[in-house]
Amino acid sequence: MKKKISTKLIRSGINQTQFMETSESLFLTSGFTYKTAKEAEQAFKEEKKRFMYSRFGNPTVEMLQRKLADIEGAEECWATASGMSAVFTIFMSYLKKGDRIVASRALFGSCHHILTVILPKFGIDVELIDGRSLESWEQALKKKTHMIFFETPSNPCLEIIDIENVVKLAKVKKVLVVVDNVFATPILQKPLKFGADVVMYSATKHIDGHGRVLGGAILGKRKYCQEFIKPFIRNTGPSISPFNAWILIKGLDTLELRINKQTENTKIIINYLEQSKFIEKIYYPHLASSSQFNLAKKQMSGGGNIVSFKIASKKNKGKCNAFSFLNNLSLISISNNLGDTKSLVTHPDTTTHHRLNKMEKKNLSISENLIRLSVGLEDPDDLINDIDNSLKKLKKN
Ligand SMILES: Cc1ncc(COP(=O)(O)O)c(C=O)c1O
Numbered sequence: 369m370k371k372k373i374s375t376k377l378i379r380s381g382i383n384q385t386q387f388m389e390t391s392e393s394l395f396l397t398s399g400f401t402y403k404t405a406k407e408a409e410q411a412f413k414e415e416k417k418r419f420m421y422s423r424f425g426n427p428t429v430e431m432l433q434r435k436l437a438d439i440e441g442a443e444e445c446w447a448t449a450s451g452m453s454a455v456f457t458i459f460m461s462y463l464k465k466g467d468r469i470v471a472s473r474a475l476f477g478s479c480h481h482i483l484t485v486i487l488p489k490f491g492i493d494v495e496l497i498d499g500r501s502l503e504s505w506e507q508a509l510k511k512k513t514h515m516i517f518f519e520t521p522s523n524p525c526l527e528i529i530d531i532e533n534v535v536k537l538a539k540v541k542k543v544l545v546v547v548d549n550v551f552a553t554p555i556l557q558k559p560l561k562f563g564a565d566v567v568m569y570s571a572t573k574h575i576d577g578h579g580r581v582l583g584g585a586i587l588g589k590r591k592y593c594q595e596f597i598k599p600f601i602r603n604t605g606p607s608i609s610p611f612n613a614w615i616l617i618k619g620l621d622t623l624e625l626r627i628n629k630q631t632e633n634t635k636i637i638i639n640y641l642e643q644s645k646f647i648e649k650i651y652y653p654h655l656a657s658s659s660q661f662n663l664a665k666k667q668m669s670g671g672g673n674i675v676s677f678k679i680a681s682k683k684n685k686g687k688c689n690a691f692s693f694l695n696n697l698s699l700i701s702i703s704n705n706l707g708d709t710k711s712l713v714t715h716p717d718t719t720t721h722h723r724l725n726k727m728e729k730k731n732l733s734i735s736e737n738l739i740r741l742s743v744g745l746e747d748p749d750d751l752i753n754d755i756d757n758s759l760k761k762l763k764k765n
Pocket residue numbers: 450451452453476478479519523548550551569570571572573582583584
Protein backbone atom coordinates (compact mmCIF):
# COMPACT_ATOMS: atom_id res chain seq x y z
CA MET A 369 0.00 0.00 0.00
CA LYS A 370 1.35 3.44 -0.95
CA LYS A 371 1.60 5.49 2.26
CA LYS A 372 1.85 9.23 2.88
CA ILE A 373 4.73 10.60 4.93
CA SER A 374 2.70 11.09 8.17
CA THR A 375 1.85 7.38 8.08
CA LYS A 376 5.37 6.32 7.19
CA LEU A 377 6.79 8.28 10.15
CA ILE A 378 4.59 6.28 12.52
CA ARG A 379 4.27 2.90 10.81
CA SER A 380 7.23 2.17 8.52
CA GLY A 381 10.01 -0.22 9.44
CA ILE A 382 8.38 -1.74 12.52
CA ASN A 383 9.28 -5.32 13.32
CA GLN A 384 7.03 -6.59 16.13
CA THR A 385 8.22 -9.50 18.27
CA GLN A 386 5.99 -12.45 19.23
CA PHE A 387 4.74 -10.35 22.20
CA MET A 388 2.95 -7.95 19.83
CA GLU A 389 4.13 -4.83 21.65
CA THR A 390 2.71 -1.45 20.55
CA SER A 391 5.91 0.54 21.12
CA GLU A 392 8.95 -0.57 19.12
CA SER A 393 11.10 -2.98 21.12
CA LEU A 394 14.55 -2.02 22.33
CA PHE A 395 17.17 -4.73 21.78
CA LEU A 396 19.84 -3.42 24.12
CA THR A 397 22.35 -6.13 23.34
CA SER A 398 25.82 -6.09 21.86
CA GLY A 399 25.82 -9.73 20.77
CA PHE A 400 23.54 -12.58 19.65
CA THR A 401 23.91 -16.32 20.23
CA TYR A 402 23.95 -19.21 17.80
CA LYS A 403 22.29 -22.57 18.32
CA THR A 404 25.22 -24.35 16.69
CA ALA A 405 28.77 -23.64 15.55
CA LYS A 406 27.59 -24.34 12.01
CA GLU A 407 25.03 -21.55 12.27
CA ALA A 408 27.77 -19.10 13.32
CA GLU A 409 29.90 -20.22 10.39
CA GLN A 410 26.99 -19.75 7.97
CA ALA A 411 26.29 -16.28 9.38
CA PHE A 412 29.92 -15.15 8.95
CA LYS A 413 30.02 -16.55 5.41
CA GLU A 414 26.80 -14.58 4.76
CA GLU A 415 25.05 -17.82 3.76
CA LYS A 416 22.49 -17.18 6.48
CA LYS A 417 21.09 -13.68 7.10
CA ARG A 418 20.73 -13.01 10.83
CA PHE A 419 21.91 -10.62 13.55
CA MET A 420 25.44 -11.40 14.75
CA TYR A 421 26.87 -8.42 16.59
CA SER A 422 25.52 -4.89 17.08
CA ARG A 423 28.48 -3.28 15.31
CA PHE A 424 27.16 -4.98 12.14
CA GLY A 425 23.43 -4.86 12.80
CA ASN A 426 20.77 -4.82 15.50
CA PRO A 427 16.96 -5.25 15.30
CA THR A 428 16.21 -1.82 16.82
CA VAL A 429 18.79 -0.12 14.61
CA GLU A 430 17.32 -1.95 11.61
CA MET A 431 13.85 -0.59 12.42
CA LEU A 432 15.25 2.96 12.45
CA GLN A 433 17.11 2.39 9.18
CA ARG A 434 14.07 0.96 7.41
CA LYS A 435 11.87 3.80 8.63
CA LEU A 436 14.36 6.49 7.54
CA ALA A 437 14.84 4.84 4.12
CA ASP A 438 11.07 4.72 3.55
CA ILE A 439 10.62 8.38 4.58
CA GLU A 440 13.48 9.53 2.34
CA GLY A 441 12.53 7.33 -0.61
CA ALA A 442 15.96 5.67 -0.49
CA GLU A 443 16.76 2.04 -1.25
CA GLU A 444 18.91 1.70 1.87
CA CYS A 445 19.88 3.53 5.06
CA TRP A 446 22.77 3.05 7.47
CA ALA A 447 22.52 4.70 10.88
CA THR A 448 25.68 5.94 12.60
CA ALA A 449 26.73 7.14 16.05
CA SER A 450 26.60 10.84 15.12
CA GLY A 451 26.18 13.13 12.13
CA MET A 452 29.95 13.57 11.92
CA SER A 453 30.55 9.83 11.86
CA ALA A 454 28.10 9.67 8.94
CA VAL A 455 30.07 12.40 7.10
CA PHE A 456 33.42 10.74 7.84
CA THR A 457 32.11 7.31 6.79
CA ILE A 458 30.87 8.74 3.47
CA PHE A 459 34.27 10.31 2.73
CA MET A 460 36.59 7.56 3.94
CA SER A 461 34.64 4.65 2.48
CA TYR A 462 34.60 6.11 -1.04
CA LEU A 463 37.67 8.29 -1.51
CA LYS A 464 41.27 7.13 -1.76
CA LYS A 465 44.70 8.72 -2.16
CA GLY A 466 44.82 10.86 -5.28
CA ASP A 467 41.02 11.30 -5.49
CA ARG A 468 39.40 14.71 -5.48
CA ILE A 469 36.37 16.13 -3.70
CA VAL A 470 34.72 19.46 -4.46
CA ALA A 471 32.59 20.96 -1.68
CA SER A 472 30.67 24.12 -1.09
CA ARG A 473 32.61 26.24 1.40
CA ALA A 474 29.47 27.04 3.44
CA LEU A 475 29.77 24.12 5.84
CA PHE A 476 29.34 23.16 9.47
CA GLY A 477 32.69 23.70 11.30
CA SER A 478 33.52 20.00 11.78
CA CYS A 479 32.79 19.17 8.11
CA HIS A 480 35.13 22.02 7.19
CA HIS A 481 37.79 20.53 9.51
CA ILE A 482 37.55 17.05 7.94
CA LEU A 483 37.81 18.53 4.45
CA THR A 484 40.63 20.97 5.08
CA VAL A 485 42.70 19.16 7.72
CA ILE A 486 41.99 15.40 7.77
CA LEU A 487 41.37 14.44 4.11
CA PRO A 488 44.53 16.18 2.79
CA LYS A 489 46.56 14.04 5.25
CA PHE A 490 45.34 11.00 3.32
CA GLY A 491 46.36 12.48 -0.04
CA ILE A 492 42.83 13.47 -1.01
CA ASP A 493 42.61 16.68 -3.01
CA VAL A 494 39.92 19.08 -1.73
CA GLU A 495 38.55 22.20 -3.39
CA LEU A 496 36.09 24.48 -1.61
CA ILE A 497 33.99 26.76 -3.79
CA ASP A 498 31.05 29.16 -3.59
CA GLY A 499 28.33 26.53 -3.88
CA ARG A 500 25.68 29.09 -4.86
CA SER A 501 27.42 29.66 -8.19
CA LEU A 502 26.78 27.03 -10.89
CA GLU A 503 29.74 28.48 -12.79
CA SER A 504 32.02 27.66 -9.84
CA TRP A 505 30.82 24.05 -9.86
CA GLU A 506 31.31 23.83 -13.64
CA GLN A 507 34.80 25.27 -13.36
CA ALA A 508 35.79 22.99 -10.44
CA LEU A 509 34.48 19.89 -12.25
CA LYS A 510 36.81 20.50 -15.19
CA LYS A 511 39.41 18.63 -13.12
CA LYS A 512 38.74 14.89 -12.62
CA THR A 513 36.56 14.73 -9.47
CA HIS A 514 35.16 11.80 -7.49
CA MET A 515 32.72 13.35 -5.03
CA ILE A 516 30.69 16.53 -4.52
CA PHE A 517 29.58 17.48 -1.01
CA PHE A 518 27.34 20.33 0.12
CA GLU A 519 24.89 21.48 2.77
CA THR A 520 21.68 23.18 1.69
CA PRO A 521 20.57 25.26 3.53
CA SER A 522 24.01 25.77 5.04
CA ASN A 523 25.01 26.31 8.64
CA PRO A 524 24.80 29.13 9.78
CA CYS A 525 23.81 31.58 6.99
CA LEU A 526 21.34 29.30 5.18
CA GLU A 527 22.89 29.51 1.73
CA ILE A 528 20.88 27.53 -0.81
CA ILE A 529 22.52 25.32 -3.40
CA ASP A 530 20.69 24.35 -6.58
CA ILE A 531 20.57 20.57 -6.09
CA GLU A 532 19.03 19.73 -9.47
CA ASN A 533 21.48 21.77 -11.54
CA VAL A 534 24.57 20.78 -9.56
CA VAL A 535 23.49 17.14 -10.02
CA LYS A 536 23.15 17.72 -13.80
CA LEU A 537 26.74 18.98 -13.98
CA ALA A 538 27.98 16.10 -11.81
CA LYS A 539 26.17 13.37 -13.76
CA VAL A 540 27.94 14.28 -17.00
CA LYS A 541 31.24 13.64 -15.20
CA LYS A 542 29.98 10.61 -13.21
CA VAL A 543 30.67 12.30 -9.85
CA LEU A 544 28.94 11.07 -6.68
CA VAL A 545 26.74 13.85 -5.22
CA VAL A 546 26.35 13.88 -1.42
CA VAL A 547 23.93 16.28 0.30
CA ASP A 548 23.96 17.17 4.00
CA ASN A 549 20.19 17.66 4.49
CA VAL A 550 20.31 18.44 8.23
CA PHE A 551 18.79 21.93 8.17
CA ALA A 552 16.01 20.99 5.73
CA THR A 553 15.08 17.68 7.43
CA PRO A 554 13.41 14.83 5.51
CA ILE A 555 10.12 16.73 5.86
CA LEU A 556 11.05 19.85 3.88
CA GLN A 557 13.48 18.69 1.21
CA LYS A 558 14.16 15.46 -0.71
CA PRO A 559 17.58 15.68 -2.42
CA LEU A 560 17.22 12.19 -3.97
CA LYS A 561 14.25 13.45 -5.99
CA PHE A 562 16.55 16.03 -7.57
CA GLY A 563 19.02 13.29 -8.49
CA ALA A 564 21.48 13.39 -5.57
CA ASP A 565 23.16 10.03 -4.91
CA VAL A 566 23.57 10.19 -1.13
CA VAL A 567 21.80 12.08 1.66
CA MET A 568 23.15 12.37 5.18
CA TYR A 569 21.67 13.53 8.50
CA SER A 570 22.78 14.49 11.92
CA ALA A 571 19.84 12.70 13.57
CA THR A 572 20.99 14.44 16.76
CA LYS A 573 19.11 17.49 15.49
CA HIS A 574 15.45 17.46 14.36
CA ILE A 575 15.06 13.68 14.09
CA ASP A 576 15.62 13.30 17.84
CA GLY A 577 14.29 16.82 18.31
CA HIS A 578 14.38 16.69 22.09
CA GLY A 579 18.12 17.10 22.64
CA ARG A 580 18.62 13.60 24.06
CA VAL A 581 20.98 11.54 21.92
CA LEU A 582 23.53 11.68 19.11
CA GLY A 583 22.92 9.89 15.84
CA GLY A 584 23.51 10.04 12.12
CA ALA A 585 22.20 8.49 8.91
CA ILE A 586 23.45 7.76 5.40
CA LEU A 587 20.88 7.10 2.66
CA GLY A 588 21.34 6.05 -0.93
CA LYS A 589 21.16 3.26 -3.50
CA ARG A 590 21.51 -0.35 -2.28
CA LYS A 591 24.51 -1.03 -4.54
CA TYR A 592 26.41 2.02 -3.19
CA CYS A 593 25.56 1.23 0.46
CA GLN A 594 26.52 -2.43 0.12
CA GLU A 595 29.78 -1.70 -1.67
CA PHE A 596 31.02 1.24 0.38
CA ILE A 597 29.04 1.93 3.57
CA LYS A 598 28.34 -1.56 4.91
CA PRO A 599 31.96 -2.86 4.96
CA PHE A 600 33.25 0.46 6.34
CA ILE A 601 30.76 0.58 9.25
CA ARG A 602 31.07 -3.14 9.93
CA ASN A 603 34.86 -3.03 10.18
CA THR A 604 35.58 0.42 11.63
CA GLY A 605 32.61 0.71 14.01
CA PRO A 606 30.91 4.13 13.79
CA SER A 607 27.75 2.16 14.62
CA ILE A 608 24.84 3.67 16.54
CA SER A 609 23.83 2.40 19.98
CA PRO A 610 20.49 0.50 19.89
CA PHE A 611 19.29 2.73 22.73
CA ASN A 612 19.95 5.87 20.67
CA ALA A 613 18.27 4.27 17.66
CA TRP A 614 15.20 3.56 19.79
CA ILE A 615 15.04 7.19 20.95
CA LEU A 616 15.33 8.35 17.34
CA ILE A 617 12.47 6.05 16.28
CA LYS A 618 10.28 7.72 18.90
CA GLY A 619 11.48 11.14 17.69
CA LEU A 620 10.36 10.34 14.15
CA ASP A 621 6.76 9.78 15.33
CA THR A 622 6.36 13.54 15.83
CA LEU A 623 8.91 14.90 13.34
CA GLU A 624 6.40 16.27 10.84
CA LEU A 625 4.24 17.89 13.54
CA ARG A 626 7.25 19.49 15.17
CA ILE A 627 8.79 20.76 11.93
CA ASN A 628 5.53 22.26 10.72
CA LYS A 629 4.84 24.01 14.05
CA GLN A 630 8.45 25.15 14.48
CA THR A 631 8.44 26.52 10.91
CA GLU A 632 5.21 28.42 11.72
CA ASN A 633 6.78 29.84 14.89
CA THR A 634 9.87 30.85 12.92
CA LYS A 635 7.78 32.79 10.38
CA ILE A 636 6.09 34.72 13.21
CA ILE A 637 9.47 35.58 14.72
CA ILE A 638 10.82 36.66 11.32
CA ASN A 639 7.86 39.03 10.93
CA TYR A 640 8.90 40.60 14.20
CA LEU A 641 12.62 40.72 13.27
CA GLU A 642 11.82 42.38 9.94
CA GLN A 643 10.19 45.28 11.82
CA SER A 644 12.96 45.67 14.40
CA LYS A 645 15.38 48.56 14.09
CA PHE A 646 17.96 46.49 15.97
CA ILE A 647 18.22 43.95 13.16
CA GLU A 648 20.49 44.66 10.21
CA LYS A 649 20.05 41.51 8.12
CA ILE A 650 18.06 38.26 8.20
CA TYR A 651 19.05 34.94 6.64
CA TYR A 652 16.20 32.51 5.99
CA PRO A 653 15.45 30.24 2.99
CA HIS A 654 11.86 31.42 2.47
CA LEU A 655 12.51 35.13 2.92
CA ALA A 656 10.77 36.90 0.01
CA SER A 657 13.50 39.58 -0.14
CA SER A 658 16.30 37.01 -0.51
CA SER A 659 17.91 36.56 -3.93
CA GLN A 660 17.70 32.79 -3.34
CA PHE A 661 13.96 32.79 -2.51
CA ASN A 662 12.79 31.21 -5.79
CA LEU A 663 15.38 28.45 -5.63
CA ALA A 664 14.55 27.75 -1.98
CA LYS A 665 10.83 27.60 -2.85
CA LYS A 666 11.56 25.16 -5.67
CA GLN A 667 13.45 22.65 -3.55
CA MET A 668 12.11 23.19 -0.01
CA SER A 669 8.43 22.88 0.90
CA GLY A 670 8.99 25.12 3.96
CA GLY A 671 11.72 27.43 5.28
CA GLY A 672 12.44 25.39 8.42
CA ASN A 673 13.11 26.40 12.00
CA ILE A 674 16.56 28.00 11.73
CA VAL A 675 16.94 31.72 11.16
CA SER A 676 20.15 33.71 11.39
CA PHE A 677 20.32 37.48 11.78
CA LYS A 678 22.77 40.31 12.33
CA ILE A 679 22.32 42.80 15.13
CA ALA A 680 22.80 46.38 13.94
CA SER A 681 26.08 47.43 15.54
CA LYS A 682 28.57 50.26 15.37
CA LYS A 683 32.13 49.34 14.31
CA ASN A 684 33.82 46.98 16.82
CA LYS A 685 30.60 46.61 18.84
CA GLY A 686 29.37 43.48 17.05
CA LYS A 687 30.67 40.89 19.52
CA CYS A 688 29.70 42.99 22.54
CA ASN A 689 26.14 43.43 21.21
CA ALA A 690 25.83 39.76 20.25
CA PHE A 691 27.05 38.60 23.68
CA SER A 692 24.75 41.06 25.51
CA PHE A 693 21.82 39.87 23.40
CA LEU A 694 22.54 36.24 24.27
CA ASN A 695 23.19 36.93 27.95
CA ASN A 696 20.00 38.99 28.36
CA LEU A 697 17.68 36.30 27.01
CA SER A 698 15.74 34.69 29.84
CA LEU A 699 13.77 32.01 27.97
CA ILE A 700 15.83 31.06 24.93
CA SER A 701 18.92 29.05 25.88
CA ILE A 702 22.47 29.58 24.67
CA SER A 703 23.56 26.33 23.00
CA ASN A 704 25.43 25.20 19.91
CA ASN A 705 22.80 22.50 19.31
CA LEU A 706 19.76 23.00 17.06
CA GLY A 707 16.49 21.35 16.03
CA ASP A 708 15.32 20.97 19.63
CA THR A 709 11.81 21.57 21.01
CA LYS A 710 13.52 24.27 23.12
CA SER A 711 14.57 27.43 21.31
CA LEU A 712 18.36 27.67 21.20
CA VAL A 713 20.61 30.55 20.26
CA THR A 714 24.22 30.45 19.06
CA HIS A 715 27.02 32.90 18.31
CA PRO A 716 28.67 31.04 15.38
CA ASP A 717 31.70 33.34 15.20
CA THR A 718 32.97 32.25 18.63
CA THR A 719 31.57 28.70 18.77
CA THR A 720 30.59 26.39 15.86
CA HIS A 721 32.72 28.26 13.31
CA HIS A 722 35.43 29.79 15.53
CA ARG A 723 38.23 27.83 13.86
CA LEU A 724 37.67 29.43 10.44
CA ASN A 725 40.13 32.19 9.54
CA LYS A 726 39.04 35.79 8.96
CA MET A 727 38.78 35.41 5.17
CA GLU A 728 36.79 32.16 5.43
CA LYS A 729 34.37 33.80 7.88
CA LYS A 730 34.02 36.85 5.62
CA ASN A 731 33.19 34.63 2.62
CA LEU A 732 30.45 32.95 4.64
CA SER A 733 29.02 36.19 6.17
CA ILE A 734 29.99 34.97 9.66
CA SER A 735 30.54 38.26 11.43
CA GLU A 736 30.77 39.17 15.12
CA ASN A 737 27.16 40.41 15.16
CA LEU A 738 25.70 37.22 13.63
CA ILE A 739 23.23 35.17 15.69
CA ARG A 740 21.78 31.76 14.78
CA LEU A 741 18.41 30.96 16.27
CA SER A 742 16.87 27.48 16.28
CA VAL A 743 13.19 28.06 16.97
CA GLY A 744 11.46 25.57 19.26
CA LEU A 745 7.90 24.78 20.26
CA GLU A 746 7.35 27.45 22.90
CA ASP A 747 4.59 30.01 22.28
CA PRO A 748 5.94 32.44 19.64
CA ASP A 749 4.61 35.43 21.62
CA ASP A 750 6.79 34.43 24.57
CA LEU A 751 9.79 33.97 22.29
CA ILE A 752 9.25 37.39 20.71
CA ASN A 753 8.92 38.99 24.16
CA ASP A 754 12.20 37.41 25.18
CA ILE A 755 13.99 38.61 22.00
CA ASP A 756 12.41 42.06 22.25
CA ASN A 757 13.40 42.53 25.90
CA SER A 758 16.94 41.49 25.17
CA LEU A 759 17.28 43.76 22.12
CA LYS A 760 15.87 46.74 24.04
CA LYS A 761 18.52 46.26 26.71
CA LEU A 762 21.19 46.77 24.02
CA LYS A 763 20.00 50.34 23.59
CA LYS A 764 20.56 51.09 27.24
CA ASN A 765 24.16 49.77 27.19
C1 LIG B 1 24.77 20.77 8.99
C2 LIG B 1 25.37 19.83 9.99
N1 LIG B 1 25.94 18.68 9.56
C3 LIG B 1 26.48 17.81 10.43
C4 LIG B 1 26.48 18.04 11.79
C5 LIG B 1 27.14 17.06 12.72
O1 LIG B 1 26.25 16.30 13.45
P1 LIG B 1 26.55 15.64 14.89
O2 LIG B 1 26.68 16.76 15.86
O3 LIG B 1 25.38 14.75 15.13
O4 LIG B 1 27.82 14.87 14.77
C6 LIG B 1 25.90 19.21 12.27
C7 LIG B 1 25.89 19.49 13.73
O5 LIG B 1 25.59 20.59 14.16
C8 LIG B 1 25.32 20.13 11.35
O6 LIG B 1 24.73 21.27 11.77
